[in-house]
Amino acid sequence: MNFDDTPQEAAFRSEARAWIDANAPRELEAQLSRPSVGRVKLDGIDIITASKAWQKTKAAGGWACLHWPKEYGGRGASPIERVIWQQEEGVYDKLSGVFLIGQGMCGPTMMAYASEEQKRRYLPPLASGEEIWCQLFSEPSAGSDVAGLRTRAEKQGDEWVINGQKIWTSGAHYSDYGIVITRTDPTVPKHKGLTMFFLSMKTPGVEVRPIKQANGGQEFNEVYFTDVRIPDAQRLGAVNDGWNVSLTTLMNERLSIGARVWTGFSEIFAFCSDFMTENGPALDDRAVRSRLANWAVRHSGLKYTSYRSISALSRGERPGPENSIGKLVSGSMMQDIAAFALDLQGAAGALTDPELAEAAGQFQSMLLQSPSGRIAGGTDEILRNIVAERVLGLPGDIRVDKDMPFNQVPTRGRKS
Amino acid sequence: MNFDFSEQQKQLRDEARRYLAEHSSPKAVRAVLDGAAPFDRALWKGLGGMGFLGVAVPEEFGGAGAGHLELCVIAEEMGRALAPVPFSSSIYLATEAIMLAGDDDQKRRLLPGLASGQTIGTLALFERPGNPSPRAIAATVAGGVLSGTKVPVADGAIADLAVVAARSGSGGRDTDISLYIVDLAGKGVTRKTLANLDPTREQAEIVFQDCPAELLGPAGEGWSILTRVLDRAAVLMAFEQVGGADRALEMGRDYALDRIAFGRPIGSFQAVKHMLADMYVSATLARSNAYYGAWALSTDAAELPEAAATARISATQAFQHCAKNNIQVHGGMGFTWEFDCHLYYRRANALALSLGSLSYWEDQLIDRLRSRNAA
Ligand SMILES: Cc1cc2nc3c(=O)[nH]c(=O)nc-3n(C[C@H](O)[C@H](O)[C@H](O)COP(=O)(O)OP(=O)(O)OC[C@H]3O[C@@H](n4cnc5c(N)ncnc54)[C@H](O)[C@@H]3O)c2cc1C
Numbered sequence: 076m077n078f079d080d081t082p083q084e085a086a087f088r089s090e091a092r093a094w095i096d097a098n099a100p101r102e103l104e105a106q107l108s109r110p111s112v113g114r115v116k117l118d119g120i121d122i123i124t125a126s127k128a129w130q131k132t133k134a135a136g137g138w139a140c141l142h143w144p145k146e147y148g149g150r151g152a153s154p155i156e157r158v159i160w161q162q163e164e165g166v167y168d169k170l171s172g173v174f175l176i177g178q179g180m181c182g183p184t185m186m187a188y189a190s191e192e193q194k195r196r197y198l199p200p201l202a203s204g205e206e207i208w209c210q211l212f213s214e215p216s217a218g219s220d221v222a223g224l225r226t227r228a229e230k231q232g233d234e235w236v237i238n239g240q241k242i243w244t245s246g247a248h249y250s251d252y253g254i255v256i257t258r259t260d261p262t263v264p265k266h267k268g269l270t271m272f273f274l275s276m277k278t279p280g281v282e283v284r285p286i287k288q289a290n291g292g293q294e295f296n297e298v299y300f301t302d303v304r305i306p307d308a309q310r311l312g313a314v315n316d317g318w319n320v321s322l323t324t325l326m327n328e329r330l331s332i333g334a335r336v337w338t339g340f341s342e343i344f345a346f347c348s349d350f351m352t353e354n355g356p357a358l359d360d361r362a363v364r365s366r367l368a369n370w371a372v373r374h375s376g377l378k379y380t381s382y383r384s385i386s387a388l389s390r391g392e393r394p395g396p397e398n399s400i401g402k403l404v405s406g407s408m409m410q411d412i413a414a415f416a417l418d419l420q421g422a423a424g425a426l427t428d429p430e431l432a433e434a435a436g437q438f439q440s441m442l443l444q445s446p447s448g449r450i451a452g453g454t455d456e457i458l459r460n461i462v463a464e465r466v467l468g469l470p471g472d473i474r475v476d477k478d479m480p481f482n483q484v485p486t487r488g489r490k491s
Numbered sequence: 492m493n494f495d496f497s498e499q500q501k502q503l504r505d506e507a508r509r510y511l512a513e514h515s516s517p518k519a520v521r522a523v524l525d526g527a528a529p530f531d532r533a534l535w536k537g538l539g540g541m542g543f544l545g546v547a548v549p550e551e552f553g554g555a556g557a558g559h560l561e562l563c564v565i566a567e568e569m570g571r572a573l574a575p576v577p578f579s580s581s582i583y584l585a586t587e588a589i590m591l592a593g594d595d596d597q598k599r600r601l602l603p604g605l606a607s608g609q610t611i612g613t614l615a616l617f618e619r620p621g622n623p624s625p626r627a628i629a630a631t632v633a634g635g636v637l638s639g640t641k642v643p644v645a646d647g648a649i650a651d652l653a654v655v656a657a658r659s660g661s662g663g664r665d666t667d668i669s670l671y672i673v674d675l676a677g678k679g680v681t682r683k684t685l686a687n688l689d690p691t692r693e694q695a696e697i698v699f700q701d702c703p704a705e706l707l708g709p710a711g712e713g714w715s716i717l718t719r720v721l722d723r724a725a726v727l728m729a730f731e732q733v734g735g736a737d738r739a740l741e742m743g744r745d746y747a748l749d750r751i752a753f754g755r756p757i758g759s760f761q762a763v764k765h766m767l768a769d770m771y772v773s774a775t776l777a778r779s780n781a782y783y784g785a786w787a788l789s790t791d792a793a794e795l796p797e798a799a800a801t802a803r804i805s806a807t808q809a810f811q812h813c814a815k816n817n818i819q820v821h822g823g824m825g826f827t828w829e830f831d832c833h834l835y836y837r838r839a840n841a842l843a844l845s846l847g848s849l850s851y852w853e854d855q856l857i858d859r860l861r862s863r864n865a866a
Pocket of ligand 1: 176209210211212213214215216217218219220242243244245246295447450451452453454455456457460472761
């Protein structure tokens with residue numbers, strides 16, 4: 076048992092480190108090192124501009140989308156090399172946020188289902204950050220139950236005509252392309268009548284409307300499709316096989332193991348070390364210590380769980396199911412940590428102005444941002460179902476609509 | 492990175508699991524529960540014969556000379572099988588203390604017996620309710636003889652020797668504490684078995700009256716040695732707890748698949764599924780933290796103090812969580828003497844209190860993280 080690199084891994088690490096030393100945008104290091112929740116804000120430069128610049132530099136040096144084949148803009152690196160790269164990239168990985176969905180979900184789907192010509196056209200600029208992609212899956216009446224989506228695609232000659240609405244599409248407002256899942260046959264059960272496509276966000280009939288978030292930010296959008304026409308060549312996978320295509324996308328995520336665990340623990344520990352109560356540092360308080368110890372072991376548990384998965388990658392094996400607990404633990408932990416930090420501050424905890432609020436207002440931001448962590452990318456409840464069913468082998472939920480033709484399934488969307 | 496046990500270590504784990512499935516069956520555990528004997532002597536002998544007891548003891552002192560990673564995988568299986576033997580007292584505590592602080596003569600004299608199981612050892616630390624603290628120690632050694640009362644002492648009535656923490660000076664400082672080895676069959680020792688939460692493991696009161704006591708390690712350094720022994724034991728105990736947690740989760744899962752209510756397996760109800768999923772989460776966190784502890788223990792890493800506290804807290808939480816929800820999943824059956832759920836519940840709660848309880852380790856962890864951050 077050890078944390079050591081194999082000689083090959085060590086060589087890769089020092090190559091990566093040397094390259095980062097020579098090429099990273101040092102002028103942003105201090106700003107990127109600041110704790111941040113949600114979207115990173117930089118002074119004097121737009122985050123997307125900064126992200127694109129760093130991604131382009133990485134691509135030119137052969138360090139973008141490491142695990143992708145070279146001909147599609149990657150490096151042909153192994154999964155473990157990808158992890159080592161992330162470890163070495165450190166705070167600069169905050170400049171990868173806007174590419175995450177495109178490179179993590181859309182890219183692999185294109186890789187599996189697009190034509191050779193399309194792959195050569197679309198993947199390299201996706202890898203190099205010149206083009207940003209978004210994922211158009213969720214709809215007003217189909218989130219957890221995404222297979223219940225209603226956006227229609229109808230075949231007309233050699234084209235498909237798409238009508239409907241997507242929602243919660245992160246980054247749609249700055250994306251160039253997207254993958255979109257649609258209903259192509261409403262007369263069969265819901266999983267059997269879906270088809271996946273990709274399209275340019277500039278296609279006529281696509282309209283992006285930003286949604287203001289609960290925390291005041293604006294990262295996700297509604298996307299309306301009105302008679303949007305795209306050629307059949309932009310179909311990914313067979314007609315009515317979209318559900319399987321989407322599963323391929325999601326499966327790919329299993330192999331991407333975060334090199335760093337973020338739970339808010341270091342932030343709350345630092346805060347409690349500095350914050351003075353009337354009896355001295357908060358860290359001396361029995362109740363505070365107990366809460367912190369509880370979070371410390373959860374943080375550490377996630378970190379070493381990911382190390383176990385990384386070790387499997389290093390041996391060339393597939394990681395086990397243990398990695399599936401990550402977001403389930405960190406999501407609610409961040410929310411609890413934020414609330415606890417504010418509790419220590421008393422009435423002043425309600426102040427959000429970074430100039431006035433303790434710790435530059437980071438826990439206030441965390442409080443307002445953290446509910447999304449328990450929803451985006453699968454809610455806590457859906458994740459528990461996944462652990463129960465796929466890891467523990469418990470029966471699936473009873474699904475009354477599973478074998479029913481989709482157009483006979485009862486529905487009720489959101490009201491507001 | 493290879494943050495995992497080796498193939499050989501995994502084979503050892505399988506071997507221990509098979510051995511314990513046969514020799515520490517629920518029936519054998521229940522024999523001790525029902526008071527047939529204070530521990531399973533045949534199992535203890537067998538474990539010695541298999542070489543499991545002395546796996547981390549160097550060959551020159553009668554052990555297998557493998558190492559602590561090997562001991563960790565065996566500990567996990569002991570926990571899974573609820574082995575009704577003084578393994579933790581004798582191996583994690585007494586043997587570790589002597590390996591850590593004993594001089595050559597003591598090691599030569601005592602380790603072979605501990606490694607084979609001929610001798611059972613324990614640690615006599617606690618005297619009154621509360622967590623480990625030098626101020627809570629009143630037992631005193633003067634002129635080479637020990638007097639005082641220790642309670643509770645795990646496996647105290649069945650052990651042959653005890654490592655005893657006692658006051659060797661008159662002040663209340665950490666430096667007034669030393670460790671001693673005391674022969675429990677010697678004169679002046681009075682022992683009494685006490686009723687406790689987990690009857691599959693013995694607990695005793697030991698009264699020492701002018702008992703000959705042999706110094707273990709330098710005089711006045713007892714508390715710092717003890718702290719290190721507790722750290723090492725915490726990692727090993729964490730594996731035992733992880734083994735127990737895993738088994739409790741498995742029992743709950745199996746029952747949820749089997750039991751039908753409202754015309755369907757109870758494991759198809761989300762409330763039950765989510766309860767089991769949460770048990771899996773805590774068991775997984777605990778396992779990963781225990782591995783971290785194992786790494787630190789086996790490499791004598793500078794992080795051992797914080798790794799040990801982390802492993803201990805996480806494993807205590809996981810075993811308690813899994814054991815209590817295992818009962819919940821079983822419904823009324825879970826609250827019967829007949830079903831094994833309560834054996835895990837008892838063991839989980841008893842182990843949570845040994846070696847210092849959660850609040851002690853929480854304090855330790857925060858102190859240790861704080862001093863590392865300051866450094
Ligand atoms: C910040 C953010 C970014 C997002 N980005 C994207 C994006 O880029 N692209 C995209 O396609 N989507 C995106 N989403 C959408 C996200 O995937 C969905 O919000 C999520 O899957 C939940 O779906 P929903 O909102 O419809 O909630 P619902 O599915 O209506 O859930 C409401 C509640 O019911 C519970 N529930 C639902 N079904 C079950 C069940 N079977 N068992 C138990 N409980 C259940 C849920 O857990 C939840 O508590 C984003 C969401 C957020 C918050």
